[in-house]
Amino acid sequence: MKNKGIILFLTLLAAAIVVIILLDLRSNRTDLRPDNPYDIGLDQYSQVDSALIGYREVLNLSLNEKDKKGIAFGMNRLWVIGVNFIQAVSTEGAMLLKKELDKTPTSITIFKSDIYISFNDEIRRYAEDGSQLFSWPLQGDSILITGMAANDSILYTADAGKRRVLKFRTDGTLLATFDGKRETGDLHGFIIPSPYFDLAFTPDGELWVVNPGKHALENYTPEGRLRGYWNRTSAGIDGFSGCCGPAQIAVLPDGSFVTAEKGLVRIKVHQPNGDLSTVVAPPSKFPGGTHAPDLAVGDNGVIYALDFDQKIIRVFEKIKP
Amino acid sequence: MIRIIKPLILFLMFLALFESLQAQQQRFPKPEFKTEYQQPTPTAPEPRGLGMEFVDVGLLVLVMSLTAWFAIKKRSRNGILILTVFSAIYFGFHRNGCICSVGSIQNVVLAFADPTYTLSLYALLFFLLPLLFSLFFGRVFCGAACPLGAIQDLLIFKPITIAPWLRKALGVIPYLYLGLAVLYAATGTEFIICRYDPFIGIYRMNGPHLMIFLGIAFLLMGLFIARPYCRFLCPYGALLNITSRFSWKHLSVYPTRCIECKLCTTACPFEAIDFPDSENERPDPRKGSRRFILFFLLIPVMMLIGGWIGSKSHVFLSKANQTVYLAELLISHPELQNDPKNIDVQQFLASGKSLETLSKEAREIRDKFYTGSWILGAFLGLVIGFMAFNQLIYRRKNDYQANRGTCYSCARCLDYCPVE
Amino acid sequence: MNRKNFLTNTGRWVLLGGLMYLTGSIFFKRKVSASGKYVWQIDPFKCTQCGRCATSCVRDLSAVKCVHAYSLCGYCDLCGGYFKPNTLSLNTGAENQLCPTGALKRKYIEEPFFEYTIDEELCNGCGKCVKGCTSFGNGSLHLQIRHNLCQNCNECSIARLCPSDAITRVPVETAYKIKGDFKPAIAKPQ
Numbered sequence: 001m002k003n004k005g006i007i008l009f010l011t012l013l014a015a016a017i018v019v020i021i022l023l024d025l026r027s028n029r030t031d032l033r034p035d036n037p038y039d040i041g042l043d044q045y046s047q048v049d050s051a052l053i054g055y056r057e058v059l060n061l062s063l064n065e066k067d068k069k070g071i072a073f074g075m076n077r078l079w080v081i082g083v084n085f086i087q088a089v090s091t092e093g094a095m096l097l098k099k100e101l102d103k104t105p106t107s108i109t110i111f112k113s114d115i116y117i118s119f120n121d122e123i124r125r126y127a128e129d130g131s132q133l134f135s136w137p138l139q140g141d142s143i144l145i146t147g148m149a150a151n152d153s154i155l156y157t158a159d160a161g162k163r164r165v166l167k168f169r170t171d172g173t174l175l176a177t178f179d180g181k182r183e184t185g186d187l188h189g190f191i192i193p194s195p196y197f198d199l200a201f202t203p204d205g206e207l208w209v210v211n212p213g214k215h216a217l218e219n220y221t222p223e224g225r226l227r228g229y230w231n232r233t234s235a236g237i238d239g240f241s242g243c244c245g246p247a248q249i250a251v252l253p254d255g256s257f258v259t260a261e262k263g264l265v266r267i268k269v270h271q272p273n274g275d276l277s278t279v280v281a282p283p284s285k286f287p288g289g290t291h292a293p294d295l296a297v298g299d300n301g302v303i304y305a306l307d308f309d310q311k312i313i314r315v316f317e318k319i320k321p
Numbered sequence: 322m323i324r325i326i327k328p329l330i331l332f333l334m335f336l337a338l339f340e341s342l343q344a345q346q347q348r349f350p351k352p353e354f355k356t357e358y359q360q361p362t363p364t365a366p367e368p369r370g371l372g373m374e375f376v377d378v379g380l381l382v383l384v385m386s387l388t389a390w391f392a393i394k395k396r397s398r399n400g401i402l403i404l405t406v407f408s409a410i411y412f413g414f415h416r417n418g419c420i421c422s423v424g425s426i427q428n429v430v431l432a433f434a435d436p437t438y439t440l441s442l443y444a445l446l447f448f449l450l451p452l453l454f455s456l457f458f459g460r461v462f463c464g465a466a467c468p469l470g471a472i473q474d475l476l477i478f479k480p481i482t483i484a485p486w487l488r489k490a491l492g493v494i495p496y497l498y499l500g501l502a503v504l505y506a507a508t509g510t511e512f513i514i515c516r517y518d519p520f521i522g523i524y525r526m527n528g529p530h531l532m533i534f535l536g537i538a539f540l541l542m543g544l545f546i547a548r549p550y551c552r553f554l555c556p557y558g559a560l561l562n563i564t565s566r567f568s569w570k571h572l573s574v575y576p577t578r579c580i581e582c583k584l585c586t587t588a589c590p591f592e593a594i595d596f597p598d599s600e601n602e603r604p605d606p607r608k609g610s611r612r613f614i615l616f617f618l619l620i621p622v623m624m625l626i627g628g629w630i631g632s633k634s635h636v637f638l639s640k641a642n643q644t645v646y647l648a649e650l651l652i653s654h655p656e657l658q659n660d661p662k663n664i665d666v667q668q669f670l671a672s673g674k675s676l677e678t679l680s681k682e683a684r685e686i687r688d689k690f691y692t693g694s695w696i697l698g699a700f701l702g703l704v705i706g707f708m709a710f711n712q713l714i715y716r717r718k719n720d721y722q723a724n725r726g727t728c729y730s731c732a733r734c735l736d737y738c739p740v741e
Numbered sequence: 742m743n744r745k746n747f748l749t750n751t752g753r754w755v756l757l758g759g760l761m762y763l764t765g766s767i768f769f770k771r772k773v774s775a776s777g778k779y780v781w782q783i784d785p786f787k788c789t790q791c792g793r794c795a796t797s798c799v800r801d802l803s804a805v806k807c808v809h810a811y812s813l814c815g816y817c818d819l820c821g822g823y824f825k826p827n828t829l830s831l832n833t834g835a836e837n838q839l840c841p842t843g844a845l846k847r848k849y850i851e852e853p854f855f856e857y858t859i860d861e862e863l864c865n866g867c868g869k870c871v872k873g874c875t876s877f878g879n880g881s882l883h884l885q886i887r888h889n890l891c892q893n894c895n896e897c898s899i900a901r902l903c904p905s906d907a908i909t910r911v912p913v914e915t916a917y918k919i920k921g922d923f924k925p926a927i928a929k930p931q
Contacts, residue, residue, distance in 0.1 A: 013538050024531050030650055031650055034796075036793075038792035040826070243877055356850065358850050363810060368888035457753075515896045527800055664904050
């Protein structure tokens with residue numbers, strides 16, 4: 001071993017190699033890995049000031065069936081549609097009725113004692129004992145009914161596939177369709193990026209349709225003319241976030257709108273003019289969820305939400321001040 | 322219990338539901354464009370060199386055959402030098418040194434351990450062919466075909482000699498590395514050979530900082546210690562060492578007889594040429610045979626001791642496995658469950674798997690490590706036993722000859738040997 | 742020395758036999774693919790956009806790029822993947838964009854639809870746009886490993902760190918898992 005310098009150099013190199021390997025091993029430890037430098041900071045939107053929350057969750061109805069597709073409230077009962085069934089449940093969760101369906105329903109609405117259920121190619125009317133009363137076919141392809149609202153003898157259906165609202169008489173005659181174009185020269189009316197398109201009647205008989213792409217609620221005359229609208233686009237609590245909002249709506253007895261959004265899931269109540277009234281369920285109530293719950297309003301303003309991610313029906317009651 | 326879990330974490334349940342909704346979304350019609358808009362389609366660029374793998378195998382066989390011919394028949398260093406440069410350029414820079422025979426050990430081991438793992442024929446051939454050639458012609462793979470060896474070989478500047486005791490001691494490391502690599506590959510933990518391959522960063526001319534530093538450190542070391550990775554780390558070299566000892570034909574320093582000029586020993590930078598023993602060293606034959614029997618009995622004892630030490634360290638070794646580490650972390654630091662920044666913990670919580678299931682999995686893996694560490698320890702005991710055995714028994718050596726186990730068939734000595 | 746030769750020969754045949762047995766048992770009892778080529782693939786349905794694709798690839802600029810499944814896109818004015826969550830104005834200003842490298846481009850088509858395309862040379866695979874699109878939109882943007890860039894390492898260093906085990910080894914015939922279209926799509930090399 002002649003050259004001391006070389007020996008020293010080599011020893012240092014060997015030590016360096018050992019250090020490098022140890023450093024690499026250390027950086028791999030699960031508790032020492034770096035944070036995500038590309039985090040987009042969604043956390044701030046899931047926190048909601050508790051002063052804004054006006055409802056509390058009182059009950060969870062789990063039901064045995066897992067593949068639920070929609071809910072509606074009528075005749076003092078909660079009606080649930082699933083992949084191949086329709087169920088009636090009492091407000092405490094006791095099962096009152098269950099009937100098999102031969103096709104998969106897409107949406108449900110109830111007016112007085114008539115139950116309307118839409119399928120891919122037809123709409124049927126059921127009686128309260130679950131027997132089918134009447135049905136009529138839907139003409140055309142790529143039709144996807146995602147929301148319905150009925151009033152006396154008229155049924156409005158929201159067709160997300162063809163981006164339009166179909167107006168039927170309850171005997172099945174198609175009376176009109178409107179596509180939400182504001183001016184005659186407009187290229188597009190309802191902007192529907194994903195299969196969520198809902199509508200509802202307010203207690204004073206006005207038809208309000210969600211225009212999801214514009215985060216707007218639009219009021220239409222029976223002839224399909226736009227009477228008025230409001231929109232709120234915001235990731236903050238006062239508006240609707242994402243591409244489509246709100247994905248589901250329901251109407252409270254005082255005319256306010258209950259809205260559910262997808263993506264950043266939250267349920268809120270908006271006043272008829274669009275301002276935020278109160279928050280029913282903040283995003284923290286939907287950990288890991290991304291689907292907007294289907295909504296139904298019961299008597300006394302109790303809100304029922306069908307949570308698709310956790311597969312339960314959540315019941316919210318207003319907090320008495 | 323209100324847990325603030327961010328909506329940015331997706332449940333696996335979401336996956337199931339998403340997939341059923343996905344079908345609907347795929348059928349959900351896209352917007353009807355009124356203008357003449359053509360929707361583009363996403364591209365899917367092809368990987369490079371489909372089918373070139375078998376060209377690689379062919380070239381590997383060709384290079385090894387030519388090395389064998391140059392080393393044994395033609396006895397020319399120049400040919401091997403050219404082949405070394407070719408390997409560095411083709412297998413190294415062009416194919417980026419991956420997949421290599423050294424790493425293929427892991428693939429083969431994983432194929433044994435995990436019945437669902439599909440081994441590519443290409444990897445199997447890369448594992449098998451150098452070993453086969455080594456059984457017949459010596460370590461011709463190391464001589465000119467291996468890209469890791471090639472780059473070290475080409476950068477030998479002023480090789481120093483290393484004391485024999487140090488050389489022998491460091492010679493255990495390849496077996497340790499081999500054992501660990503097999504253990505970690507068999508348990509599906511990691512491919513440590515690939516992770517600590519120093520030269521792949523150089524060959525790709527790209528890589529994370531630590532990988533490049535490691536490469537440079539090894540290359541600098543290679544200037545003064547000839548082939549440091551090959552001699553003291555390469556796990557595949559450990560296998561080739563064994564098979565080469567039984568080779569049919571091997572590089573021979575002298576063609577007919579040795580004149581003990583010692584020019585070859587100065588030429589060999591790897592100290593791979595054995596010295597003949599002097600008259601005084603030859604011991605009494607009876608003592609020799611007693612030593613022989615003693616050490617043969619000692620080997621099982623060494624294996625038992627080694628296995629026992631191995632089993633004691635199985636907990637430590639198993640920590641390298643992600644599942645085991647995560648389970649340990651969550652059990653010993655439950656407060657980490659509330660840390661929103663730790664991606665792995667949050668993802669585990671979001672997956673819906675319970676800590677009990679994770680602990681069960683971790684325990685099963687640890688049991689595998691227990692068996693594996695016993696085998697590793699016994700293997701090391703065997704290796705050390707054999708090395709000691711080799712040192713202490715007497716084998717008559719009359720002249721200077723290339724050590725069958727460690728000679729890389731680089732043919733440097735052949736140019737120096739004056740015998741015709 | 743005859744004994745030495747004999748031992749050497751026996752040893753060689755034993756080792757040879759052992760190797761052949763090993764190879765044979767792998768060949769017949771385990772799955773060996775003669776087509777040879779296996780590549781790494783990200784399953785976009787498992788991906789949680791943790792950002793490690795951008796930081797862990799052995800390449801300087803990751804081989805993972807964002808890919809747009811146009812057939813799933815809503816062409817929204819307010820694109821969840823393009824704009825920051827509470828952006829003030831819907832224009833191409835850099836302060837509004839999520840993409841740190843400006844790789845996601847926005848182009849007007851007709852009122853109110855915009856087309857979003859990815860410039861792969863700029864994309865670093867960080868997944869911010871994917872996170873935004875999945876949370877707020879249709880999830881048409883997703884990350885994929887581009888095989889003309891991927892080194893096809895024996896052990897993918899991103900796969901080792903992926904928290905949801907979304908990266909797996911698949912045969913090259915089904916190299917890509919692009920959303921919206923599950924036919925194997927091997928296009929011409931770029």
